[in-house]
Structure formats: structure tokens, C-alpha cells
Amino acid sequence: MQGKIVKGIAGFYYVDVVGSGVYECKAKGGFRRDGKKPLVGDNVEICVLDEDRKVGSMTEIFPRKNQLIRPAAANVDQALVVFAAARPKPHFNLLDRFLVRMEREKIPVILCFNKEDIVTEEDVKALEDIYGATGYPLIFTSAKEETNIEILKRALRGKTTVLAGPSGVGKSSLVNRLIPEADMETGEISRKIERGKHTTRHSQLFLLGQDSYLMDTPGFSSLSVLDFEKEELKAYFPEFARWEEACRFHGCDHIHEPGCKVKEKVEEGAISPVRYKSYQEIYEELRGKRRY
Ligand SMILES: Nc1nc2c(ncn2[C@@H]2O[C@H](COP(=O)(O)OP(=O)(O)OP(=O)(O)O)[C@@H](O)[C@H]2O)c(=O)[nH]1
Numbered sequence: 680m681q682g683k684i685v686k687g688i689a690g691f692y693y694v695d696v697v698g699s700g701v702y703e704c705k706a707k708g709g710f711r712r713d714g715k716k717p718l719v720g721d722n723v724e725i726c727v728l729d730e731d732r733k734v735g736s737m738t739e740i741f742p743r744k745n746q747l748i749r750p751a752a753a754n755v756d757q758a759l760v761v762f763a764a765a766r767p768k769p770h771f772n773l774l775d776r777f778l779v780r781m782e783r784e785k786i787p788v789i790l791c792f793n794k795e796d797i798v799t800e801e802d803v804k805a806l807e808d809i810y811g812a813t814g815y816p817l818i819f820t821s822a823k824e825e826t827n828i829e830i831l832k833r834a835l836r837g838k839t840t841v842l843a844g845p846s847g848v849g850k851s852s853l854v855n856r857l858i859p860e861a862d863m864e865t866g867e868i869s870r871k872i873e874r875g876k877h878t879t880r881h882s883q884l885f886l887l888g889q890d891s892y893l894m895d896t897p898g899f900s901s902l903s904v905l906d907f908e909k910e911e912l913k914a915y916f917p918e919f920a921r922w923e924e925a926c927r928f929h930g931c932d933h934i935h936e937p938g939c940k941v942k943e944k945v946e947e948g949a950i951s952p953v954r955y956k957s958y959q960e961i962y963e964e965l966r967g968k969r970r971y
């Protein structure tokens with residue numbers, strides 16, 4: 680049977696087989712020999728050893744579409760980056776750091792601002808002004824009042840999505856809204872895999888519906904140090920990359936160079952000063968990290 684690894688702990692892998700449930704599996708020795716370590720998100724072949732106890736053995740890992748290093752996961756289609764529109768107020772530097780990491784891993788982003796119920800239309804407009812030019816799909820939700828949950832569900836359908844966002848923005852509340860009540864099996868698996876304080880050390884996939892998974896991971900929820908050459912940074916701000924050709928100097932870093940089109944666009948308001956500020960801050964941080 681074919682399934683997907685939804686969780687791995689201490690040599691055991693939990694493999695979800697659509698229509699049959701979750702099997703606890705060990706990998707057969709053969710894997711280790713070719714150095715292929717099973718990852719959450721892997722599509723695998725299993726043979727069932729005990730149907731009643733839901734125990735199996737993993738015999739093959741199918742080729743991966745992609746592979747994330749931190750957190751370790753395979754076959755991730757997209758990222759859902761969740762921040763609160765307010766309470767806590769969005770920390771733009773942190774948010775932009777998440778976006779940079781996703782760009783770097785080449786993972787398409789959906790940007791979600793939750794707690795839409797406690798902000799004004801002007802607040803929503805202000806966030807749209809900052810992130811509209813990035814091109815990321817923007818969804819404003821309220822887990823509390825169930826606003827735009829259907830739109831979010833549609834955006835996740837048929838995909839494996841990694842969930843990212845700081846504490847307190849409503850990730851758990853959204854996940855609860857996304858799990859279909861009617862689908863007992865789905866609800867059961869999701870409950871078994873319980874999201875919460877003690878589960879934060881391992882990446883795991885929640886089944887949202889047929890072929891739709893949400894990956895909850897500790898690795899994407901905290902402020903992390905970015906470690907790459909500062910010249911790379913500009914490529915990870917999509918709305919900057921668009922103007923790059925128009926800068927006077929080839930390879931312009933959009934910092935102090937004269938004739939910089941990106942800075943001009945910031946002044947005109949086509950690029951948000953909030954985004955540009957994050958860029959400057961991250962750039963400075965990367966500059967400080969000299970490697971010898
Ligand atoms: N007003 C409002 N409050 C919300 C909404 N969603 C969540 N909350 C509240 O925000 C607080 C945090 O929600 P959680 O769902 O626990 O947030 P989280 O992102 O999972 O937080 P961690 O588990 O710490 O990562 C709770 O008190 C929720 O009731 C919303 O859409 N509107």
C-alpha cells in the first residue's frame with residue numbers, strides 16, 4: 680500500500696494511507712544502506728504486518744519533489760505564513776525573515792493575517808499596502824468569527840503546506856477551523872497527533888482532507904539567524920527583483936548606490952518603506968557576519 684509519512688519518532692514512522700488510517704512502521708534495513716533517511720512528507724510503500732494493531736513495514740521511499748533541511752521534511756508544496764493583524768501587532772522584521780527563508784527554500788508562500796475581527800478596514804488596507812506588491816496571495820481571516828476560512832481551505836486543497844508563524848497569532852485556532860468536523864477519520868488522526876506544547880520538537884503532518892496536509896513545525900516559528908551572503912538577499916524580496924534591471928549599476932544592492940530604482944520606488948510608494956526597512960536591517964546583519 681502507498682501512504683505518506685505524517686510523523687517520525689525514534690525510528691518509528693507513522694504512515695497515513697488514504698482510506699485505511701495511520702500505520703506505525705519501521706523502515707526495512709535496505710534504506711539505511713543507500714543513505715536515504717525517511718522524512719515527514721515522504722510518499723512511501725508499506726506492507727501491513729498487523730491490520731488490527733495498524734503495524735506495518737516501510738519498503739520503499741518514492742522520489743521526492745523537494746526536501747527541506749530545516750525543518751527536515753519532504754514534498755512541501757507551499758507555506759502558510761500566519762501573523763495576527765493585531766494582538767500581537769505584526770512584527771514586520773520577523774515576518775519578512777520568514778518570507779526570506781521561504782524564498783530561499785523556493786517554497787511558494789500564502790500570507791495570512793488572522794484576527795481580522797479586531798482591526799479596522801484601514802488596518803487591513805495598511806497591511807495590503809505593505810504586502811500587496813510582493814505578489815504573495817494575501818488572506819485575512821478570523822478563526823474566532825470564521826471569516827474567510829473557506830478561502831483558506833481552498834488554498835490548501837490538494838497540497839502539503841508548511842505552517843509558520845509566531846506564538847499567539849491563532850495558528851491552533853485556525854487549524855481547528857480547517858479540520859473538517861464531518862470527516863471522523865481525519866479528525867481522529869489530527870487529534871491523535873495533537874498540536875500543543877509537548878509536540879513542538881517533531882515536525883508532523885495533519886490530514887486536512889484527501890491529499891491535503893498541513894505541517895506543523897517548531898523550526899518555522901521562532902526568530903532564526905539567517906546565514907548567507909548579503910548580496911543574495913535582494914533576490915528574496917520579489918517586489919525588488921522586479922526593478923533590479925532598472926538600477927544604474929549592475930548588481931546593485933539597493934543600499935547606498937546612486938541611481939537605484941528600488942530606492943526610487945520606495946520613495947514613490949510602489950515599494951513599502953516597511954519592507955525596505957526590513958531589507959536594510961537584514962542586510963546589515965548579514966554584513967556583520969564575516970566569515971574567515
Ligand atoms: N479576536 C481573535 N482572537 C483569536 C483569533 N484566533 C485566535 N485568537 C485568540 O488568540 C490567542 C492565541 O491563539 P492560538 O490559536 O493559541 O495561537 P497559536 O498561534 O497557535 O499560538 P502558539 O500555540 O503559542 O503557537 C487565543 O486566546 C485565541 O483565542 C481570531 O481570529 N480573533
Ligand SMILES: [Zn+2]
Nearest residue numbers: 926931933939
Ligand atoms: Zn538598486
